[in-house]
Amino acid sequence: MHATTLKSTAIKVCIAITLLWLVKGAELLFEWDFRGYGVKPRELTGLIGIALAPLIHGSFEHLFANTLPLFVLATALFYEYPKSAKPVLAIIYLGSGIGVWLFAREATTHFGASGLTHGMMFFLFFIGVFRRDKPAMALAMMVFFLYGGMLLSILPREEYISFEYHLFGALMGLICAVAYRNRDPKPPEKKYSWEEEEDDDFQD
Secondary structure, X not given: OOHHHHHHHHHHHHHHXXXXXXXXXXXXXXXXXXXXXXXXXXXXXXXXXXXXXHHOOOOHHHHHHHHHHHHHHHHHHHHHOOOOHHHHHHHHHHHXXXXXXXXXXXXXXXXXXXXXXXXXXXXXXXXXXXXXXXXHHHHHHXXXXXXXXXXXXXXXXXXXXXXXXXXXXXXXXXXXXXHOOOOOOOOOXXXXXXXXXXXXXXXX
């Protein structure tokens, strides 16, 4: 892909992330509290959170912690896997929320974009493992180097952190990696001159 495509992808991701900051800014400006619109497990009123919870953050610190991973992972997803990116993101977005609604702890409301970051990280890592082409594997290694700590955060560690959103986001990312591993064409394998000469040596 041409470099301008990467630039345009990054700009679109920035615009999407800006929406999250506008939501949080509106809360502060108008003294609203959107946390009640998160996912409430097994409550009918909590179903709306499947659509809204990733847009809501408890604090600017919470939002800031998600901003850079969202930017890096979403840009990598849409740049490297343009045919798969939209359905993958939709499945992670909705699937993680549904999983939280069905199975997460009761008596608490779950919100935040961490399910998206975990889903994209697991997708980008495991699709590289499954595809085994050089760009996919290189991206998988880079993602693991930057965000490999997410492997631990799918387990319960802190009472007030929704590990369930992390877990179901990661699960959706893994499922998508299996389902969409062949949707985007692999780059042609580059053959070097010394390899061609070696092939000639073994011809009958």
